[in-house]
Amino acid sequence: MNDNDNRNIRDDGDAVNELTPIIDYEDLSHVVLSPEEQAYEAMIRQRIRERRRAAERKRIKRNRTVALILVMVIVLIVCRSCYASHRKKRDEKKANTEVSAVEKNTSSKKEETDSGAEVPAKTAESKPEEPAHKIREVDGLTFVDDILIVNKTYSVPDDYAPGINSAAQAAFDEMMNDALNDGVYLYVNSGYRSYDEQYNLYYNYAYDRGVAEADKYSSRPGHSEHQAGLCFDVNSTENSFAGTTEAKWLAAHCSDYGFIIRFPKGKEKYTGYEYEPWHIRFVGIELAKELTSKNLCLEEYLGLTSDYTLAKEPVSQEKMAEQLGVTVGDPNEVDETAETDSGSYDNGGYYDNGGNYDNGGNYDNGGYYDNGGYYDNGYGY
Numbered sequence: 001m002n003d004n005d006n007r008n009i010r011d012d013g014d015a016v017n018e019l020t021p022i023i024d025y026e027d028l029s030h031v032v033l034s035p036e037e038q039a040y041e042a043m044i045r046q047r048i049r050e051r052r053r054a055a056e057r058k059r060i061k062r063n064r065t066v067a068l069i070l071v072m073v074i075v076l077i078v079c080r081s082c083y084a085s086h087r088k089k090r091d092e093k094k095a096n097t098e099v100s101a102v103e104k105n106t107s108s109k110k111e112e113t114d115s116g117a118e119v120p121a122k123t124a125e126s127k128p129e130e131p132a133h134k135i136r137e138v139d140g141l142t143f144v145d146d147i148l149i150v151n152k153t154y155s156v157p158d159d160y161a162p163g164i165n166s167a168a169q170a171a172f173d174e175m176m177n178d179a180l181n182d183g184v185y186l187y188v189n190s191g192y193r194s195y196d197e198q199y200n201l202y203y204n205y206a207y208d209r210g211v212a213e214a215d216k217y218s219s220r221p222g223h224s225e226h227q228a229g230l231c232f233d234v235n236s237t238e239n240s241f242a243g244t245t246e247a248k249w250l251a252a253h254c255s256d257y258g259f260i261i262r263f264p265k266g267k268e269k270y271t272g273y274e275y276e277p278w279h280i281r282f283v284g285i286e287l288a289k290e291l292t293s294k295n296l297c298l299e300e301y302l303g304l305t306s307d308y309t310l311a312k313e314p315v316s317q318e319k320m321a322e323q324l325g326v327t328v329g330d331p332n333e334v335d336e337t338a339e340t341d342s343g344s345y346d347n348g349g350y351y352d353n354g355g356n357y358d359n360g361g362n363y364d365n366g367g368y369y370d371n372g373g374y375y376d377n378g379y380g381y
Contacts, residue, residue, distance in 0.1 A: 094167075094258070094284055133302050144302045147283060148228055151299065151306040152215075152272045155222040164192040164229045168258075168282035172232055175257040184249045189278065190233040193226035203324055210329045211321045216274050220308065220320065231262060231281045247277045254280050255288040260298070267297040272306035 033041065135144050140157040142149050150156055172188065179186045193201075199221035206214040225231040234250060241247050251261055262281040263273045281298070283291070291301055299306050308315055321328045 090170075091285070094286075097284070144304065147287075147298075147302070148230065149298070149302070149304060150223060150225045150228045150230075151304070152219075152223055152308045153305045153310045155311060156227055158195045158222060160227060161194055162192075162229045165282060168230055168232075171257045171259065171282060175254065175259070179246075179249055179253070182249065184246055186234055186246060186250065188232050189235055189237060190226065191231075192229045193224060195221050195227055198222075198224045198227060203326075206321070206324055206326045207331075210327045210331055211317045211324070212328050213330060215272075215308070215317065217276075219273075220315075223308075223311075225262065225281055231279060233276075234278045234280060237276075237278055242275070242277045250280065251277065255292040256285070258282050258285045258288050260288050260291050262298070264295075264297055267300070270297050270299040270306065 133145050135142065137143070140160070142154040169191075176186045198219060202214060202218045202220055205218045219225070226233075235241060235246050254261065259280040259282055261277060262279045263271045263276040265275040265277075268274060283298070290296075291298065294301075298304070308317075308320075315323075317328050
């Protein structure tokens with residue numbers, strides 16, 4: 001009995017393999033969903049699509065942001081590279097120009113020597129022989145070895161108005177940034193100045209102190225380097241600027257950027273002006289370093305004078321005072337007991353002659369004057 005039962009019972013594995021599934025997974029076309037189920041399925045599909053779209057948008061946005069950052073970095077690198085290349089070419093151009101000028105001067109001097117031209121004998125009082133320098137005039141401007149000269153002897157036309165020199169401005173900006181890295185703050189107190197501005201400045205100074213004193217510190221109109229746009233008054237135009245950290249840094253480093261202290265201490269007899277540690281003139285890096293290393297002012301180096309009486313149209317101090325309607329000497333040195341027709345003098349400290357004078361040290365004539373220092377009209381000297 002048991003044997004028959006065993007014969008009638010199939011192997012379990014074969015039984016499982018021959019089971020017929022209840023649902024045909026290969027063909028579900030006969031399955032019909034209810035309307036609720038269809039709506040639910042559509043909702044699920046819609047949510048899946050929305051999530052995929054949101055993920056795709058995030059991916060695109062992330063990729064765009066990364067691409068934008070990369071572009072900005074590349075542009076910055078290219079700009080820095082172009083600027084560095086521009087600076088290098090500019091410095092090389094300056095150096096080549098200055099070297100060409102020096103070679104030209106040396107060549108002309110050699111030709112004169114080879115030609116056997118007579119050289120005047122030196123006397124006991126004669127100065128050491130200076131190298132020959134080429135002087136030329138162009139439209140009322142005087143150039144010596146292609147350097148524009150503006151001083152008491154050489155002037156510029158009244159209508160000459162070039163504005164600030166772009167190379168000088170760029171050099172100053174570079175110097176200012178490097179000084180700031182050293183903890184020194186430099187700024188322009190006065191740069192370009194027109195003929196009329198210089199006239200007003202000089203007139204006010206001459207009115208207060210007289211022409212003789214004005215000529216020591218202020219340039220007559222047409223004789224100021226400020227009108228040429230090649231110089232700057234840095235920070236302060238007071239005597240107290242000398243000896244400051246800023247003045248020391250300026251004197252030590254300005255030649256590295258093509259500037260010189262235009263009116264150095266001890267060179268008054270050459271420049272015609274008192275020492276001004278704030279006044280710098282742009283002449284180019286090579287010449288600036290040479291002048292600074294040799295402790296020479298521009299007039300010494302070029303063998304020039306700076307004297308109003310030697311100008312093309314010389315004007316004496318007396319004549320200038322007459323033209324301006326001021327005095328040659330200090331107008332404030334008057335007899336305390338004297339009375340004038342134009343005003344009255346009061347020992348209490350007031351003198352009225354179209355302005356206000358106070359013995360306490362304040363004089364008002366459209367500018368500011370302090371007995372303890374200099375006259376400042378917002379421009380320096």
